[in-house]
Amino acid sequence: MEKNKKRLFGMVAALLLVLFLLLLGFWAANRAHENKRHQDTLERVKKTKMIHWGVKTDTKLFGLVNTKSGQSEGFDVDLAKALTKQIGKQLGLELTPSFTPVNASSKVQLLKNTNIDGVMAVMTITKERAKVVDFSNPYFPAGNALLVRKDSGVQSIKDLNDPSKTILIALGTTAADTVKKEAPKAKVLALQDYASAMQALKAGQGQAIVTDNAILYGLVAENPDYQVVGGIMGYAPYGIAFDHNQPGMVKQANQALESLEKDGTYNTLIKKWFSQVPGLDLSQLEVQS
């Protein structure tokens, strides 16, 4: 009798657990569906009086953590602060910026998941990405370039169009497309971040790094044995990314960006960060009025 009771109890409990798990599954599927529904970023910003920006932690000149403050510092961060203030002015609100560290592979995920409102993290505007996020107007003129050892003899990416060559890129960047177009025969190795890519280049795991010119200049500043060759492959400027279908937020950001370019704030920030890069002509970056 006792045994039968226990058996019955076990069966009921097991059934309840299965039922619970099934319900959980349905709930999750439902929530996933609901969550794909539109959420207005601008409304959220107005309500919370904050703009959450995703910024880099390991990219010199754009977003590198200062270990004293624990905060990212760089052109992206300063521009995001200025934009937050400007957007606040436009909306007649006092907005506070907040910064969340992102890496190349997590930035769009976090945007989609609405952990952050905007991404200001050396992100190139591409058609492919524009299908899943909204971009502001370009905020920084960038393009892919090639970094090689000074004594390597490589003059352009065409020299690497060979199955015996490996080109290094960072995960989730546009470099993959550039390499596919310019050197389709070369092998490609995608690494977690630029520091790993630089390390891999030094270790001889590849013959070159392909990534944005501005980032390569940051690497050259630290590694004088290396140089940028072959010019810029395609103009591929950086943009601020927002979640998909956010015309309100994008309009505010574009308007704010234009104001900052007009009142000279933009050029001041360019000077602040890029005058330290050897071999970079600042007038290429500054906005001409």
Added chain:
Amino acid sequence: MTLFNHYSALFFSGFGYTILASLIALVASLILGTFFALLQLSKKRFLAMLGNAYVQFLRNVPLLIITLFFYLAVAKVIKMTGFVSGTVALSLYTSAFIAESVRAGILAIDHGQMEGALANGLSYGQAMSRVVLPQAFKVALPSLGNQLINLVKNSSILAFVGGLDLMYQGNLVAASSFDTFTSYLVVGLFYLVLTLPLSYVMQYLEEHLQESR
């Protein structure tokens, strides 16, 4: 399901690299682990200390740090890919745990067996490799099995160093499809295909060995 069809080539290639890394690391860590277990049990105090230091050191440091060390520092001197540096780190890390299992196995074997074998004219090396070690492995089998499961799971560390494994490919799929939920579920299923059968075999062996004792 559509996600899986679309990206199945990536998933399967990652699965292959995960298996390859696990197999290489398994063989390497068994050899290294046995060697260091013997070193730990050596009568010479210096050798025993050396063995101990090796095991204690590797057991108390995260696998990721060891991997990064090979990937970022050692690879500067000896050129190797992310896959190789990850697999080397995985082998060393696992060898410390295997050394502990094998050592416990050897200690569990009756001391008399060694003496008996020696008395029969076998050398120390012969007695160890022919009499004691085979039995020690048998005793240590369940715990070695657990280490193998951990090894397969830990191979996901390769994702940090561009190691082309299942986790690495899963991240790529998640990043390009934006369906993170499904991508990671698929990755999870692939891992379970490897680890679940292993774990049931181990449970069976554990019960079986207990009975025969």
Added chain:
Amino acid sequence: MTDFINALTQDNLSYLLQGLGITVAVSLLSIIISLILGSVVGIVMFEKIPYFSSLVGTLNNIVRNLPLLLIIFFSYFALPQIGIRLPVFWSTVVAMSFFEAAMLSEIIRGGLDAIDKGQFEGARSTGLSNRQTMTHIILPQAYKKMIPPLISQLISLVKDTSLASGVVLADLTFRGQVVYAQNSHFIVPVLIFMTFCYFIVNYLLSLLAKHLDRLLA
């Protein structure tokens, strides 16, 4: 050597040590939560309730056989897709507690199995209820036996928090990566320093385990 001095400036050093603090905080929180969860699951598996226990055991096995890295990524990147949005610190704690609870429940079930069956009968014959027997007689003994394996689990937790650097938790490992992003000459010194930190914390824990083992034996 100069790389060492340049890499470990006072600012960088205190930045890294704060990271160690986060590592320890995540580990402690996770071990406490997973101990509670793991006890419940462990007792269910030990009780061998028909159907229910084996179902729970199977689910538990599935969790145990997944890589922790996958669970950490899942909890940070995938859960928000069903509306569960946690800051990275808590998402890591959730992932680690979930995974560790599955590991601990096995240890707890093993600990309970190792206790003499006669004790149950003895305690019950003195008039204690089932639940009283469990909480007053059996569990304290089981926990005592389980302290050494628990500490070794805590050691793996401390090591495994390093995986959360992949979702940008500002732990010791992530902060190390930030410091050597300043200058690639810092890589080796920073890695050595991180190794040293993890080793000291874990080695002290393992000494504690040994000490307790001797004390309780």
